[in-house]
Amino acid sequence: MSKNDFDICxxxxxxxxxxxxxxxxxxDLL
Known part of the structure; x- marks a missing residue:
């Protein structure tokens, strides 16, 4: 797993x- 994937997680x-x-x-902001 790349660092970017980890950050997204x-x-x-x-x-x-x-x-x-x-x-x-x-x-509820949506």
């Missing part, structure tokens, strides 16, 4: 966690 995990936090707070 980390970004996806961080993004999904942020989205779940926002959804729990009743905030």
């Amino acid at each position: 980390e970004f996806e995990k961080r993004h999904s966690r942020v989205r779940s936090e926002m959804e729990k707070s009743g905030i």
